[in-house]
Amino acid sequence: MEGVRRGSQSGPLTMVLVLMCTVVVMVPGVSSTRWIVGANMGWTTNVNYTIWAQDKHFYNGDWLFFVYDRNQMNVLEVNKTDYETCNSDHPLHNWTTGAGRDVVPLNVTRNYYIISGKGFCYGGMKLAIHVENLPPPPTSTPLNEKSSSPTLTSRVKIVLPMVFAIGALWDAFIRYW
Numbered sequence: 001m002e003g004v005r006r007g008s009q010s011g012p013l014t015m016v017l018v019l020m021c022t023v024v025v026m027v028p029g030v031s032s033t034r035w036i037v038g039a040n041m042g043w044t045t046n047v048n049y050t051i052w053a054q055d056k057h058f059y060n061g062d063w064l065f066f067v068y069d070r071n072q073m074n075v076l077e078v079n080k081t082d083y084e085t086c087n088s089d090h091p092l093h094n095w096t097t098g099a100g101r102d103v104v105p106l107n108v109t110r111n112y113y114i115i116s117g118k119g120f121c122y123g124g125m126k127l128a129i130h131v132e133n134l135p136p137p138p139t140s141t142p143l144n145e146k147s148s149s150p151t152l153t154s155r156v157k158i159v160l161p162m163v164f165a166i167g168a169l170w171d172a173f174i175r176y177w
Contacts, residue, residue, distance in 0.1 A: 032061040034103075037127060043068035043075065043116065045123035058131045062106045064114070070100030073116045073125065077104070080113055083128060088117030106131045 035056065041047045043066040066075045076091035095102045095114075106112065109131050116125035 032059070032063065034063045034065050036065045036067065038067075042066075043073065043125065045120060045125055047124060049124065049127040053127060053129050056129075058106055058129050059134045060107060060109050060131055061134070062131070064104040064106065064112075064127075064129075066095070066102045066104070068100050068102075068116075070098055072118065073100075073120055074118065075102045075104065076115050076117055078113050078115055080111070080128075083113035083115060083126060086115060086121035086126065088115060088121065091117075109133050 035058070037043050038047050038049065038052055068075075074094065074096040076088050077093040077095060078088065078091050082088070082090065095104050104112070104114065106129075112127075112129050112131060114127045114129075115121040
């Protein structure tokens with residue numbers, strides 16, 4: 001007759017997994033955006049990047065993703081004067097990696113001036129954006145003084161992690177007793 005196996009090595013692993021899921025549920029979401037410069041046109045001539053960028057908000061932590069012909073073009077960060085004159089002689093940073101798929105991290109709140117050298121800047125391959133800090137999250141409205149019961153969302157924020165914690169404890173209890 002087969003014996004019933006008590007205890008298992010997966011108990012602690014299950015408990016850790018459930019606790020990690022609980023932490024993920026409780027942590028507020030922070031998102032950054034990967035902007036494909038020029039959208040479906042990419043980084044190329046005859047695209048007005050000023051119009052492309054005008055309705056977008058660029059935040060600290062976002063990325064600019066440049067897709068282009070690696071044999072002809074490049075991605076150079078320059079100062080404002082060099083941006084206005086399309087001068088690529090002294091870039092602040094050369095983001096070109098040679099693959100034609102370059103990423104510029106927007107990790108400082110400031111103005112960024114990006115051009116393509118080799119004369120392509122004169123064909124419109126230049127982008128100026130302003131990067132700002134993420135706006136603060138909206139403040140919660142105070143509860144009505146007449147209403148003493150918590151709202152549904154505040155109940156979910158408390159109950160859901162408690163359910164996960166109780167489930168983890170129950171699982172550990174069942175496995176070891």
